[in-house]
Amino acid sequence: MALFVVVTTWLLHGILLQNLARDFLGERLQREADHAVTQLEQGEAAVPAALDSVSQGYQVFHHLYVLRFNGSVSASDPQWQQQLASLLDESGDALIDVNRGEQHMLVYRRHFEWQGTQGVLLVGEDFSQVEAGLATLHWWVGGIASALLGMLIILNMLAVNRGLKPLWQLRQQLEALRAGKRDRLSLIAPSELDELVDQLNWFMDDIDLRLKRSRESVANLSHALKTPLAAVTQVLRGNRPIDETRRHKLLSRIEDINAQLDAELRRSRIAGPNAGRMANVTRDSSRLIEMFRSLYPERIFNLAHSAGEKDQVPIEAHDFSEILGIVLDNAGKWANRCVNCDIAA
Known part of the structure; x- marks a missing residue:
């Protein structure tokens, strides 16, 4: 029963940890998209310059930007531009999971309007490395939980054996009493x-x-x-x-x-x-x-x-x-x- 509870808790821990990390990164991508759209609407930088300024950041922070505005599509990483093109045609702001091979990308789609023209901005982040870190943490937690469970089982067995020792002594004395070797019980017990x-x-x-x-x-x-x-x-x-x-x-x-x-x-x-x-x-x-x-x-x-x-x-x-x-x-x-x-x- 204890093993079932520990395994179930460990599986739920992995699921909840994954969802928590996804929600956290999704909220961060949403704030980043809102900030980029605010800069565009305030006219602080032209659109191509904004994309160029973050293209180098993608190499370091694994962030991806795809922008469709005024009929043209620009991306901070051309390899993902064709992969994410279908997301630009969908309506509504949303957090989307995109998988390409072993790589898992978390993308937030943000619709906006600037200078009377409708635009769509995709802000993405590589979620694969986060998942790898979560998996490592998850297995560490499982290992520690298994070790603690093993220690608890051993300690419980020792406690049970020590607790049953007076009963075994009582059984031996009862057998001696039945055999006529003693007339009373004398037991050092709890x-x-x-x-x-x-x-x-x-x-x-x-x-x-x-x-x-x-x-x-x-x-x-x-x-x-x-x-x-x-x-x-x-x-x-x-x-x-x-x-x-x-x-x-x-x-x-x-x-x-x-x-x-x-x-x-x-x-x-x-x-x-x-x-x-x-x-x-x-x-x-x-x-x-x-x-x-x-x-x-x-x-x-x-x-x-x-x-x-x-x-x-x-x-x-x-x-x-x-x-x-x-x-x-x-x-x-x-x-x-x-x-x-x-x-x-």
Whole structure:
């Protein structure tokens, strides 16, 4: 894209430079023709003398004069007189491009009247040398622009490689983290990546904390279930008959086991899906209410949220869900009919 812009700009530069030079020389030729006609009209010099006076100047300044007046045609350069003869018959003042071989002449035609006689004056200048100079300038500009573009591309590549270096380091550290060779990210990176690294480290800490809680929960559940399971197993393996009293005790132990399993399952469902520094009050509360409506269909759960525009609270989402879930679980167990939950942030 940058190359296209530079090439287009360079081409437009050549066109505009050519037009600017043509307009500048055309205006100068017009002023020169006006000045020559003014001298003729004031009678300061005869026409042939005027042409003779500029013929030597044509050899130095590459100016050409062709004059048709009173039926005769005079020119400062006879070689161009026949080439420009057709321009004398055209009407109107104009700037004209005349090409002869490789030579490009810029000619301005000026009609005038002197001593009651109509005349036509052509003032020309060799535009070939100007075009050669413009072409040289144009190519110099193109060369300089190409060099600057190459330098910018190299500098841009160096800047991109240097800017991506922290990301490559981050990728290597993530691979080492996945392989178990490190437990946290430590990256010397630009300030724009500090928040990313902090968030990744926070998520890893959060996962470790969840795993630790899960293991502790499983260990506590296992410890809590070992004793009643051992007692039930011992009774079932014994030879003593199971009377009504022992049957009630076994049933009570099994109900305790079932209640503990239900409590742990609810807790895992409550604290499972959300993780983040900020909790969305409306979303998380609505999700919990819907879940407890399915767990306790005989209860009516109503949610009122008076937080206003402050819907985000600075608490981890799973902690918020766990705290609110415990309250709603107890309310679902012990409420008579209706549970009203009003959350104010």
